[in-house]
Amino acid sequence: MxxxxxxxxxxxxxxxxxxxxxxxxxxxxxxxxxxxxxxxxxxxxxxxxxxxxxxxxxxxxxxxxxxxxxxxxxxxxxxxxxxxxxxxxxxxxxxxxxxxxxxxxxxxxxxxxxxxxxxxxxxxxxxxxxxxxxxxxxxxxxxxxxxxxxxxxxxxxxxxxxxxxxxxxxxxxxxxxxxxxxxxxxxxxxxxxxxNPQWSANIETIINDLKLARQAQQHESIKVLVELLEELCAHQHTQRVLNKQQAEAVKPMLEKQFKQWVKNREEQASAALLQIYAHQQTQVSLDKMQLPPELFDIDEWYIWGLDKKQLTYAATIAGAVSGAALDVAVAGHSFMLGAFGGGVIGASSAWFGSSKLLEMKLKGLPIGGYQATVGPIKNRNFPYVVMGRFIHLYRQVANLNHANRSALNINAEDFKQRVEQLEKSDQRELHKACERLLKQKSVDDLAATLAPLFELDEPSS
Ligand SMILES: Nc1nc2c(ncn2[C@@H]2O[C@H](COP(=O)(O)OP(=O)(O)OP(=O)(O)O)[C@@H](O)[C@H]2O)c(=O)[nH]1
Ligand SMILES: [Mg+2]
Missing domain, CATH: 3.40.50.300 (P-loop containing nucleotide triphosphate hydrolases)
Structure with a gap:
């Protein structure tokens, strides 16, 4: 034409x-x-x-x-x-x-x-x-x-x-x-x-193209989250140090760099999302990521949906109640599919405030000295928090008309329900994927596992 x-x-x-x-x-x-x-x-x-x-x-x-x-x-x-x-x-x-x-x-x-x-x-x-x-x-x-x-x-x-x-x-x-x-x-x-009858065929073609483009935007968005999750879950920061005292001295700096990196990486993903949907002017405010408060506080375990029996069960598996109790409790929680949530998302304290999330490891080097490493983050809720925040933004961006110039914010408070609305089998896949990500193992077709979270409840007109 x-x-x-x-x-x-x-x-x-x-x-x-x-x-x-x-x-x-x-x-x-x-x-x-x-x-x-x-x-x-x-x-x-x-x-x-x-x-x-x-x-x-x-x-x-x-x-x-x-x-x-x-x-x-x-x-x-x-x-x-x-x-x-x-x-x-x-x-x-x-x-x-x-x-x-x-x-x-x-x-x-x-x-x-x-x-x-x-x-x-x-x-x-x-x-x-x-x-x-x-x-x-x-x-x-x-x-x-x-x-x-x-x-x-x-x-x-x-x-x-x-x-x-x-x-x-x-x-x-x-x-x-x-x-x-x-x-x-x-x-x-x-x-x-x-x-104008002369335009009808062309407009029909355009409508079809727009629908296909919308699907493509969804696929692109999923890809952005796949990369974000893989990178965030695997990330670590290292620094060579001469001795243990020096390691202690560089620890705050390493942690700070780590947090900054995570923040930048999340901002990058948000920017990519806005670009996919051609929102050039939209501002997004990224609040601090939130994770549950004191993981050591046994009361919190109940909030997470773990009753005593489950805690004991989880503890027995590990054969230890004291030292490994934290991990085991979290694992116990994670066995309960569909129950991740509770206090997981939307909890009040800033998760980076918890030092447990970012432990520093020291490895002796053959040439002398040590390699100090922070990360990767081991907390089982971490991938859910990353997903929750991204999906929350995705849904806003994908539904934002270009005449609407309001700023967007990130909070993942609705993520628990969103996950619960998924088919049980999809929840299970998602959970398995998160467990693998935390172990830095590759996930077969992570995009397909995440796809149900990206459905927009749109009529397929
Ligand atoms: N709440 C709401 N506000 C709207 C809507 N459509 C337009 N507005 C607001 O109405 C005002 C005028 O919108 P414009 O799109 O600039 O109107 P216009 O007809 O192009 O105006 P001129 O260029 O001045 O003739 C703006 O403040 C818009 O945000 C709507 O559907 N809902
Ligand atoms: Mg105008």
């Missing part, structure tokens, strides 16, 4: 009704200026939406400023209905109009050049006759059109808008650019296809 024939849609309407927001969300571009200030968009700008096999253009425009005056001008300069489209062209070409009605010239130009019209109104404000001049002007262009009701603050006035708009537009849809889920984007696009 030549560039001239690609489907083109001019998004027009009153100032400050969410025109740029609609363009931003549908074109997945968060660089488009959106603000509560009326008149933010001053010139028309075309955004090309390209998929693997097709493309279409969305044209953001300034809002109507003086529609009644413009309509008067048009009526004065036109004698017959058959000349209306031509009169619009004369309006656009007129120096005087370019000067006096700059915004209307800007918004009408792409329509006169062949774009279809998407007329945007606010479904939370009542309909009023002042909109009629705008709709009348748009009708004069003779271009195919439809109306979009954006429920900015509420849905209260949607019915009255539907009644009014039906007289001017064959098709009227409600679309909320901040909240609409992905399937609503493609459903809306499907209605655009009706505006």
């Amino acid at each position: 030549s560039a001239k024939n690609i489907p083109r849609f001019a998004v027009v309407g009153h100032p400050n009704k969410g025109k740029s927001s609609i363009v931003s969300t549908l074109s997945r571009n968060d660089n488009i200026a959106i603000s509560s200030r009326s008149g933010t968009t001053e010139t028309a700008h075309s955004y090309l939406v390209e998929t693997l096999h097709g493309s279409y253009a969305l044209i953001d425009t300034p809002g109507f400023q003086r529609p009644r005056k413009v309509l008067q001008w048009l009526q004065k300069h036109c004698n017959s209905a058959s000349e209306r489209a031509a009169t619009i062209k004369r309006f656009i070409a007129s120096d005087e109009c370019q000067h006096m009605y700059k915004d209307e010239v800007e918004l009408l130009r792409p329509i006169a050049a062949g774009a279809a019209i998407l007329y945007v109104v606010d479904g939370s404000h009542p309909y009023g006759s002042e909109y009629e001049a705008e709709m009348e002007i748009l009708r004069w262009t003779g271009q195919p059109s439809m109306a979009l009701i954006n429920p900015i603050h509420s849905t209260d006035c949607i019915p009255e808008w539907e009644n009014a708009l039906a007289q001017f537009f064959k098709s009227v849809r409600v679309f909320n650019p901040l909240a609409a889920e992905f399937h609503k984007h493609t459903e809306l696009l499907a209605t655009f296809a009706h505006l």
Whole structure:
């Protein structure tokens, strides 16, 4: 399809009704200026939406400023209905109009050049006759059109808008650019296809491409978590030292470097996620990772869902109650599939505060001196915490419309339920994978094991 024939849609309407927001969300571009200030968009700008096999253009425009005056001008300069489209062209070409009605010239130009019209109104404000001049002007262009009701603050006035708009537009849809889920984007696009029969096949192709691209984004996200988990669970920091005193002296530094590395690595993964979903401006605040507080505190074991019997059982397996009690208790807990959680995620103290998580080992070197090592982290909850945080961010990012410019945060409080919602067999696989990761053993197809956590409950429309 030549560039001239690609489907083109001019998004027009009153100032400050969410025109740029609609363009931003549908074109997945968060660089488009959106603000509560009326008149933010001053010139028309075309955004090309390209998929693997097709493309279409969305044209953001300034809002109507003086529609009644413009309509008067048009009526004065036109004698017959058959000349209306031509009169619009004369309006656009007129120096005087370019000067006096700059915004209307800007918004009408792409329509006169062949774009279809998407007329945007606010479904939370009542309909009023002042909109009629705008709709009348748009009708004069003779271009195919439809109306979009954006429920900015509420849905209260949607019915009255539907009644009014039906007289001017064959098709009227409600679309909320901040909240609409992905399937609503493609459903809306499907209605655009009706505006011009020549565009339908192309738009159908684009919709298919978008759905496939969304699946690909999910796969890419899984890959990011796979690498993050493998690297975080295996990471260690080493330093050569001359003697044990020196080792003690470098320990805080090694721990600090280790923590910094983990933090950076997690930030890197978050950035990769944002990139996959083309969120260039979104800010993410990564709070400190949290793990259960005092692992030595026996009361905490109960919070984790271990009763006395299980503790004793776990302890018996190891044949020791004292020295190995901690590990055994945690192991006992981890036998209880589906019970990881409890206090695991969302516990209050910062996990890096617990020195137990980061032990330093010393190895004598044949050439003399020692090698001091911190990491890898042995705590069995660690992979769950990493996963929980990533999945939490993933779900926000994957569902974030580009018109929504709010910052995201990471907390993994909902992860326990998410894991519990998985099939028992999936939970088991996940658990086995975590155990292997902690031992730095490779996991066959970790991506497939993690995949159920990435399902987004979307209709497969
Ligand atoms: N809550 C909410 N706010 C919205 C929605 N759509 C737009 N807004 C807000 O409304 C304001 C105007 O949005 P824009 O997209 O800039 O509107 P516009 O029609 O392009 O405005 P101009 O360029 O000034 O004509 C912004 O503050 C948006 O965040 C929505 O669906 N829900
Ligand atoms: Mg705008």
